[in-house]
Amino acid sequence: MAINEFEDLSSILTGVSGEYFVAAELSRRGYVASITLRNTKGIDIVATNSDASRSVGISVKTTRSRKKDWAVNAKAESYFSDTLFYVFVNLNALNELPSFHIVPSKYVATYTKNSHREWLETPNKKGGKHNDSSMRRFKDPSNEFHNKWELLDLHNTSYPIYQARSASSLDVI
Numbered sequence: 018m019a020i021n022e023f024e025d026l027s028s029i030l031t032g033v034s035g036e037y038f039v040a041a042e043l044s045r046r047g048y049v050a051s052i053t054l055r056n057t058k059g060i061d062i063v064a065t066n067s068d069a070s071r072s073v074g075i076s077v078k079t080t081r082s083r084k085k086d087w088a089v090n091a092k093a094e095s096y097f098s099d100t101l102f103y104v105f106v107n108l109n110a111l112n113e114l115p116s117f118h119i120v121p122s123k124y125v126a127t128y129t130k131n132s133h134r135e136w137l138e139t140p141n142k143k144g145g146k147h148n149d150s151s152m153r154r155f156k157d158p159s160n161e162f163h164n165k166w167e168l169l170d171l172h173n174t175s176y177p178i179y180q181a182r183s184a185s186s187l188d189v190i
Contacts, residue, residue, distance in 0.1 A: 026081060026108075031079050031080070031081055031108065032077070032079050034079060034108060035077045035078070035079025035104075035106040035108070035115070036052055036061050036062060036077045036079075037052070038106060038108075038115045038117075039061075039062055039075065039077050039104045039106060039117065040052055040062055042117060042166075043062070043064050043166075046166060047067060048064050048065065048066055048067070048169075048171050049064065049065040049066075049067065049069075050062055050063075050064045051063045051064075051065075059074070059076055059092070059096050059101070060074035060075065060076060060101070061075060061076055061077045062074070062075040062077065062104075063075070064169065064171060065171070066171040066172065071170065071171055072100070073100045073101070073102055073169050073170075073171065074098070074100060074101045074102070075101075075102050075103070075104050075169075076101070076102070076103050076104075076122070077103075077104050077105075077106060078103060078104075078105050078106070078155070079105075079106040079107075079108060080105075080106070080107055080108070081108050082107065083107055083109060084107075085105075085107070085118065085156055085157040085158050085160065086154060086155075086156045086158075087105045087154070087155050087156075088152055088153070088154060089103075089125065089129055089152075089153045089154070089155050090151060090152065090153065091129075091133075091150075091151045091152070091153055093122075093125050093126060093129045093153055093155075094126050094129050094130040094133075094153070095126065096122065096126070097121075097122035097123045097125070097126040098122060098123075099121075099123075101121075101122040102119060102120065102121055102122060102168065102169055103118075103119075103120045103121075103122060103125050103155070104117055104118070104119050104120075105117070105118040105120065105155060105157065105162075106118075116163060116164075117163070117164055117166075118157045118160075118162040118163055118164075118165070119162055119164070119165045119166055119168050119169060120155070120157070120162045120165075120168075121168060125155055128155060129153040129154070129155060132153070132154065132156075133153050133154075136154075137149060
């Protein structure tokens with residue numbers, strides 16, 4: 018049975034939809050995108066440029082809401098790398114394309130750590146302390162990272178390309 022609105026979509030299908038939309042967008046841009054198995058720690062997609070000279074890992078977080086606000090685990094504070102990125106997805110309405118926010122993992126780590134600390138220091142609605150939890154929030158209300166696919170740096174060849182002169186020597190091109 019087809020759904021009429023995204024609020025009927027399960028959280029599992031929401032996440033899977035986001036991963037496939039990201040993989041499709043990467044492919045549309047000329048990159049190789051492979052969705053990983055479910056037991057791959059922290060990486061949902063491995064993306065590579067066409068000459069396989071640069072690869073990045075991507076963690077996808079998807080919401081059915083239009084708000085630029087996504088849930089991440091506390092592990093986001095310490096799980097980062099120069100080659101790990103988050104792509105935050107808003108599915109929007111069924112008759113609209115999703116929106117993508119591409120963010121380096123180091124930025125997400127700093128943002129979530131600082132914003133969670135500030136949240137803990139802010140009194141709750143009753144004036145008391147917030148209870149700590151393993152969940153964090155990442156927000157991009159000003160769309161700073163909206164469609165910033167270039168941050169993945171997959172268009173650049175970062176490594177020298179070698180051409181064999183003979184079986185025992187290589188020249189850098």
